[in-house]
Amino acid sequence: MDRPDPALRASVTMTAAGLAAAWLRGLGSRDVTAQRRLFVFPHAGAGASAYRLAAYLPDTVEVCTVQLPGRESRFAEPALTSLDEAVAALAPLIADHTDLPYAFFGHSMGSLIAFETARRLRALGTRMPDRLFLSGMRAPGLPDRDPRHTLPDDELLATADFDGVDAELRELLLLPLLRADLTLCETYTPRAEAPLPCPLTVLAGSDDDSVDETELADWHRHTSADFQLHLFPGAPHLYVRGTERELAEMITRTFPARG
Numbered sequence: 109m110d111r112p113d114p115a116l117r118a119s120v121t122m123t124a125a126g127l128a129a130a131w132l133r134g135l136g137s138r139d140v141t142a143q144r145r146l147f148v149f150p151h152a153g154a155g156a157s158a159y160r161l162a163a164y165l166p167d168t169v170e171v172c173t174v175q176l177p178g179r180e181s182r183f184a185e186p187a188l189t190s191l192d193e194a195v196a197a198l199a200p201l202i203a204d205h206t207d208l209p210y211a212f213f214g215h216s217m218g219s220l221i222a223f224e225t226a227r228r229l230r231a232l233g234t235r236m237p238d239r240l241f242l243s244g245m246r247a248p249g250l251p252d253r254d255p256r257h258t259l260p261d262d263e264l265l266a267t268a269d270f271d272g273v274d275a276e277l278r279e280l281l282l283l284p285l286l287r288a289d290l291t292l293c294e295t296y297t298p299r300a301e302a303p304l305p306c307p308l309t310v311l312a313g314s315d316d317d318s319v320d321e322t323e324l325a326d327w328h329r330h331t332s333a334d335f336q337l338h339l340f341p342g343a344p345h346l347y348v349r350g351t352e353r354e355l356a357e358m359i360t361r362t363f364p365a366r367g
Contacts, residue, residue, distance in 0.1 A: 212242075
């Protein structure tokens, strides 16, 4: 049998590395010191730069933030409107980087993607996350309160926080991105599966008017392991901005280093 061309093997490896780098910002940033990884899944309309957790976590934790198509360095790519498509792309990339103990942190839309990615990793038979930190989102299967993805542009704009953003940028880039992300969330229907074996920590701001404590507590049905619920006092839906230090400290306490 002919041996594979070394140049071809190198090309495939480079392509795979480039794909992982596009989707997982920060991958390899702490190669020398990393003992754990935290994969971060941003909220609707946000890119990887919206989260600054790495600055507040020890250098033993490598933070890899998911960069979905349609934003920041990937603005020229069409945004995804299917959660299944996002998970199908992400899960194999993450599966290739589970050599260290790792956890997921997802906020709002990111919670759903993190949850379904963990399910897909289980189906792939790969190493599972040590813990899922799921933030600012009601449990899967509960109805959306006020679906927005089909609203006319002017009504959808009225629901968005685009204050101070250039009107052309808002209408040409941010509004279509927001609509795509809302479509991804609001058309998602979870399949019936066994609870995950991963512990869950569910988080939210106590003043988040998009989700209540009962909807957050319902996540307990999706784990067969430990479940914790933590509310940040007086914080709104996007509490992550400005609470990075406290959030990082809580993650570090709950996701300790292992030998």
